Amino acid sequence: MRGFSLNQATTKRWPLDELVAGCVEAGVEALGLWREEVSEYGTEKAAALVREAGLTVTSLCRGGFFQQPDWYDENRRAIDQAATLGTDTLVLVSGGLPDGSRDIDGARRHIGEAIGALVPDAQAAGVRLAIEPLHPMFCSDRCVVATLDQALDLAAPYPAAAVGVVIDTYHLWWDDKVWDGIARAGREDRLASFQLADWITPLPAGVLLGRGLPGTGSVDMRRFAHAVRETGFDGFVEVEVFNEEVWARPGADVLAEAIAGYEAAVA
Amino acid sequence: MRGFSLNQATTKRWPLDELVAGCVEAGVEALGLWREEVSEYGTEKAAALVREAGLTVTSLCRGGFFQQPDWYDENRRAIDQAATLGTDTLVLVSGGLPDGSRDIDGARRHIGEAIGALVPDAQAAGVRLAIEPLHPMFCSDRCVVATLDQALDLAAPYPAAAVGVVIDTYHLWWDDKVWDGIARAGREDRLASFQLADWITPLPAGVLLGRGLPGTGSVDMRRFAHAVRETGFDGFVEVEVFNEEVWARPGADVLAEAIAGYEAAVA
Numbered sequence: 001m002r003g004f005s006l007n008q009a010t011t012k013r014w015p016l017d018e019l020v021a022g023c024v025e026a027g028v029e030a031l032g033l034w035r036e037e038v039s040e041y042g043t044e045k046a047a048a049l050v051r052e053a054g055l056t057v058t059s060l061c062r063g064g065f066f067q068q069p070d071w072y073d074e075n076r077r078a079i080d081q082a083a084t085l086g087t088d089t090l091v092l093v094s095g096g097l098p099d100g101s102r103d104i105d106g107a108r109r110h111i112g113e114a115i116g117a118l119v120p121d122a123q124a125a126g127v128r129l130a131i132e133p134l135h136p137m138f139c140s141d142r143c144v145v146a147t148l149d150q151a152l153d154l155a156a157p158y159p160a161a162a163v164g165v166v167i168d169t170y171h172l173w174w175d176d177k178v179w180d181g182i183a184r185a186g187r188e189d190r191l192a193s194f195q196l197a198d199w200i201t202p203l204p205a206g207v208l209l210g211r212g213l214p215g216t217g218s219v220d221m222r223r224f225a226h227a228v229r230e231t232g233f234d235g236f237v238e239v240e241v242f243n244e245e246v247w248a249r250p251g252a253d254v255l256a257e258a259i260a261g262y263e264a265a266v267a
Numbered sequence: 268m269r270g271f272s273l274n275q276a277t278t279k280r281w282p283l284d285e286l287v288a289g290c291v292e293a294g295v296e297a298l299g300l301w302r303e304e305v306s307e308y309g310t311e312k313a314a315a316l317v318r319e320a321g322l323t324v325t326s327l328c329r330g331g332f333f334q335q336p337d338w339y340d341e342n343r344r345a346i347d348q349a350a351t352l353g354t355d356t357l358v359l360v361s362g363g364l365p366d367g368s369r370d371i372d373g374a375r376r377h378i379g380e381a382i383g384a385l386v387p388d389a390q391a392a393g394v395r396l397a398i399e400p401l402h403p404m405f406c407s408d409r410c411v412v413a414t415l416d417q418a419l420d421l422a423a424p425y426p427a428a429a430v431g432v433v434i435d436t437y438h439l440w441w442d443d444k445v446w447d448g449i450a451r452a453g454r455e456d457r458l459a460s461f462q463l464a465d466w467i468t469p470l471p472a473g474v475l476l477g478r479g480l481p482g483t484g485s486v487d488m489r490r491f492a493h494a495v496r497e498t499g500f501d502g503f504v505e506v507e508v509f510n511e512e513v514w515a516r517p518g519a520d521v522l523a524e525a526i527a528g529y530e531a532a533v534a
Contacts, residue, residue, distance in 0.1 A: 020511035060416045101507050102487040108443070135403040141468045146441050174406035176375070196426040205472040220369040220408040 004262045005058040006255055007195065007240035008037055008211075015056045015253030016041045020053045022252050024257065032195075035081060037061055045083045057087035058236045059130065059193050064092035066114040066144075067107065068188040071095075073116050083125040089192050090122070091130045091166055092215035096141040103105045107144045112154045130192035131155055134168035135174075137207055148172055148181035153259045157191050164192030166239065167228060168209050171218040173199055177225055186231025194228050195238045196221060196265060203246070213254070214261030221265035229266075237262055268496055271529045272297035272325040273522055274462065274507035277480075281518030283308045289308055289519050293526065297503045299462075302348060305312055314352045315533045324354035325503045326397065326414050331359035331410075332376065333381040338362075341386050350392040356459050357389070358397050358433055363408040374411045386429045396420055399433035399457035402441075404474055415439055415448035422457050423441070431459025434495060435507065437478050438467055440486040446494055446501045450495040453498025461495050463488060463532060469495045478508045478523070481528030488532035496533075 006028055008172060010018060016037060031050065038046045038060070050057055063078035065071060075092075082090040088175055094142055095110045115129055122129050131151040134143035145151050159202040172178045187193045198217030203210040214221050225237070239258040246254055273295055283304060291300055298317070305327070306315045317324055330345035332338060342359075349357040350515060361378045364371060382396055387397050400419040401410035412418050418432040430454055439445045452458045467482030470477040481488050492504070506525040513521055 029271065063467070087372055097485055102485055103440070104485075104487070105443075133402065137402065137474070143407065144441075147443075150443060174373075174403040174411075176414075176417060201472045203470070206469045206476060207404070218364055218369055218371075220371070230392040253272055 001194070001233055001266060002236045003029055003227070004259055004260060005032055005056070005236035005238045007061070007238040008034050009030035009061070009245065010131050010239055010241045011251040012247045017049060018047060018109045020049055020055065022255055023055060023086050024053050026252070026255055028255070028259070030058045032059040032061065032238045032240065033057055033085060033087070034061050035078060038081065040083065043081050043084050051086065051161045056236065056240055058087045059089040059091050060085055060087050061091040062093045063090050063129070065095040067095040067098045071114055072117065076121055077122050079118065079125045079127050081145060082127045083246055088126060089130050090127050091132050091193060093132055093134060093141050093168045094145045096139065096144055104105055104139070104144055108150065108154070110127050111145065112157070115154065116158060116161060119158050123162050126253065128162060128164050128192050130166045132168060133171055135171040147175055148178055152181065152184055152188060152190060156188070161188040164190045166193040166195060167191065167224070168195040168197065169219045169221060169224045170197035170199060182227045182231060185231070191228070191231055191233050193234060193238065194233060195240045196262060197239070197241045209244050210241050211259050214239060214247065215264050221261070236267065268461070268492070268500055268533060269503045270296055271504045271526055272299055272323070273525060274328070274505040275301050276328065276519040277506055277508045277513065277515045278521050279488045283313060283317060285488050286518060287322065289522055290322060293297055293519070293522055295310055295522070295526070298476050299326040299328065299505045300324055302345060305348065305352065310351050311350050314487070318353065323503065324352050325462070325505055326356040326358050327354050327358045328358040328472035329515060330357045333378050333422050334362040334363040334365045338381055339384065343388055345502050346385065346392045349394045352513035353392060356397050357394050358373065358399050358460060358533045360399055360401065362410055363406065363410045363509050371406070371411055371522055375421070378412065379424070382421060382430060383425060386425050390429050391427065393454055395429060395459050396429045397433045399435060400438055401534050414442055415445055415449060415452065419448065419451055419455060419457060419525050423455070427456040431457045433460040433462060433472050434458065434491070435462040435464065436486045436488060436491045437464035437466060445472060449494045453500070458495070460502050460505065461500060461502060462507045464506070464508045468473040474516055476509045480513065480524050481506060482531050488528070492532045504533065
């Protein structure tokens with residue numbers, strides 16, 4: 001594995017130029033970006049900012065949400081934005097059930113087809129689509145892809161260079177099949193991104209913002225890092241934490257803790 | 268399947284004697300009870316109340332919480348209480364990780380061993396231990412058994428008459444492997460209890476009380492009822508919903524809606 005990458009979501013309130021300066025100051029070589037923040041700042045301007053700072057962009061979050069009527073155009077824009085930013089990885093959060101639907105198999109099938117439709121665009125742009133399985137508590141409203149095996153099955157029909165998967169400890173730690181899944185992702189050459197966040201309770205209302213910095217919760221981070229390293233994964237390791245209390249703190253302090261959590265995990 | 272059973276947790280604020288009268292009035296033949304409420308009322312007195320009303324007790328919730336130091340004595344008391352109430356099914360919520368532990372495999376192994384230690388007591392009392400897989404969002408603090416396959420694997424070393432599993436739609440609906448798991452539970456003769464609750468969002472803080480009455484959410488109840496019926500399951504179907512808003516309503520109204528939800532599922 002190549003080293004630490006700060007996912008922008010971890011320090012959501014840190015303005016992008018300060019975040020980039022803070023990363024350089026801390027010796028961080030890479031960061032993961034989010035579409036909304038990048039668009040607000042200006043995509044070309046953001047691309048220049050990180051390029052001039054010498055930072056690698058490890059991923060752009062997020063494409064997906066395939067249950068929305070405009071999914072095709074929206075994902076094409078996301079692919080273009082990833083290419084502009086110079087990252088080879090677009091993370092897909094695939095979306096939940098369509099309004100009023102209980103057809104989870106149908107929703108999953110649609111996601112597979114939608115990804116297939118995007119593969120030529122992604123290949124043309126040099127961007128890999130990275131399917132992220134989310135924790136099953138997000139299944140109805142955010143992502144019907146709930147396990148690593150489901151993500152790998154969805155990726156299987158397409159070239160590994162075009163479609164990969166994301167392993168995020170927060171979403172997968174509860175699954176006794178995840179260790180086999182990580183090895184399978186390695187064998188099938190699908191491992192596009194590795195993200196660290198910890199599981200802490202009690203969960204807040206809405207459950208989106210309940211994640212902990214690595215080391216603060218129930219996840220055996222070292223076991224994950226070991227399993228991912230065993231696959232031969234040579235990418236950066238992102239720390240990606242959504243948490244209101246973390247966001248309220250100074251970006252540099254959070255960055256230092258995120259690095260410490262990463263180091264404890266990969267040591 | 269034999270018919271509808273009201274799990275007491277659905278109408279948590281309905282006093283037991285009123286609940287029993289309400290069930291009789293509504294033509295309900297069975298109910299599931301909870302230890303805390305039964306103990307408060309008096310176990311012998313509760314047993315007499317339901318017996319005299321002609322009601323079947325489909326289950327007692329809950330034993331388990333095997334990470335607590337007094338798990339053995341506490342579960343023996345739960346087995347005795349189940350026998351006194353005349354139910355053959357004690358639902359086990361197995362407990363989360365021990366404080367400060369990240370050893371999820373170890374926690375699951377311990378649960379298997381603890382269940383094994385209780386089998387002779389359960390057999391002597393004529394009570395079946397029913398392992399309930401809970402939604403993965405409860406994995407750290409309430410139940411490390413997160414899938415039906417895990418529950419079946421834990422049950423496997425012990426006689427099927429002594430150790431079974433619970434299928435609760437709320438906990439399992441997101442799992443694409445659940446349909447194979449239900450068929451497996453049937454083949455292995457492990458299906459001890461079938462419970463209906465629906466998945467609704469947004470989840471409340473703490474996530475425990477976020478369930479919906481059957482038909483109000485994302486779960487394909489008919490598919491579950493069909494799959495369970497296909498196994499030859501001949502027990503009652505419990506409706507078990509934890510929800511503050513449901514609890515605030517009159518018991519008889521909730522009971523009527525629970526019956527309607529059940530009927531739509533099994534129709």
